[in-house]
Amino acid sequence: MEEFILHLNIEMIYFITIGLLLLLSYSFIAKSGYDERRKRRFRVQSLYRYQDKVRNRMHKKEYDDYFRSNGLPAFITSERFNTVRFLFLGILIITVLFEMLFNTSLMSMTNLVVLGSIPVLMIPKKPSPFYYLVKMVQKRYNREKNNEIYQFYNEMKAEFRSKGDKVGNSYHIIMGLLPYYKYIRPALEKMLPLLEKKRFEEAWTLFKDEINTPEANSLSIVMQEIESTGVRQAGEILEQKRVEFANSMYNNYKEYLYRRKIVIFSLALFGTVVVIMNEVTVFFLWYKDVMSVVNNLGQ
Incomplete structure (x- = not known):
């Protein structure tokens, strides 16, 4: 040893x-x-x-x-x-x-x-362990981005509700909100020049491609609708989509908790099996030694 x-x-x-x-x-x-x-x-x-x-x-x-x-x-x-x-x-x-x-x-x-x-x-690349490790990081990264998208919904809704007809255009609203974001901020910064030139469809398509999540795609569609509607309708659309998005996030979080429970249970089960196998191995070795001694005495 x-x-x-x-x-x-x-x-x-x-x-x-x-x-x-x-x-x-x-x-x-x-x-x-x-x-x-x-x-x-x-x-x-x-x-x-x-x-x-x-x-x-x-x-x-x-x-x-x-x-x-x-x-x-x-x-x-x-x-x-x-x-x-x-x-x-x-x-x-x-x-x-x-x-x-x-x-x-x-x-x-x-x-x-x-x-x-x-x-x-x-x-x-599949089936490398590193690929699946990165996928775990990606899921957490996407959750953080979705949390900020939900925050963006709330901020936009608050702007339309508090200022009414005096609300600014999306360019000035996003400029004021930029410091509060971390994960979606690079995408918002890239689309600002397009918003300034009133190329709204290109700007939100860029946002969707940069974030690359279903939630970002939904926000892109909603914001393109808002750009072509009145203030009151925009507020109603934002509230409706915010509720849908909140329900989606809640369901995703429930799935995450379920997956985590399965992982914890699997690890606990594996540890239990290892402990039991150790005990079985010790008993088997003891039984083998005892039978060997008995056989020697019988001879």
């Missing part, structure tokens, strides 16, 4: 050391262009061209669009994402080459397989 723990610790130390060395090497190359002495030493123009070439190879617009549309932090870019994937692949290659050259075993075959499978499992 002690030898196993010692071997495991050595593997972890090796893994961490190789990873740090690769990261330090990348950091050294990336930052060398900012040091005047190193600029002259490494031929800065060649270095810049090499860095741009590496970035272009690591960059994948499809991944960037996927990350942004699913609400992942701006820090996660395709370049950084692919760098991490190739980092794991580089550690695997270095480890295998080292073992082949020096005829030694630094990592078990299981760990090598796990290390090699990580870059594949990180591909954001």
Whole structure:
């Protein structure tokens, strides 16, 4: 047991050391262009061209669009994402080459397989685990956007109810509401120039495409109707759609609670099964030892 723990610790130390060395090497190359002495030493123009070439190879617009549309932090870019994937692949290659050259075993075959499978499992496509992890983030992100859309309904309704015929156009209303939003704010900012030019249909179509949820599509249709109706009718339409939207959010929240209950129950059931299996295994081993002793006595 002690030898196993010692071997495991050595593997972890090796893994961490190789990873740090690769990261330090990348950091050294990336930052060398900012040091005047190193600029002259490494031929800065060649270095810049090499860095741009590496970035272009690591960059994948499809991944960037996927990350942004699913609400992942701006820090996660395709370049950084692919760098991490190739980092794991580089550690695997270095480890295998080292073992082949020096005829030694630094990592078990299981760990090598796990290390090699990580870059594949990180591909954001079905049936990769990373894909489903991002989907979980997306659901939460969409809930936040829908909460702000519901808030937008309330704010617009309050504007029409409180100011009546003196209510401003949608451009000035949205300009005043922008500071109160976080998740739908980028889409609202993009559509403001179109609203200013009174290109309402294009503006709300842009909003619908940027948010990309059924609720955003519903709001887009409602706001296009409001732009072509009177103040009183607009207030009635907003109130009607707000009630429908509130009911939809309530039903979605009930489904979310039900799914969460299923997940919690599954985890609890899995833990219970593991505990029971441990007890059964202990009993089986005890029974096996007892029967072995009985058989030896019988002989």
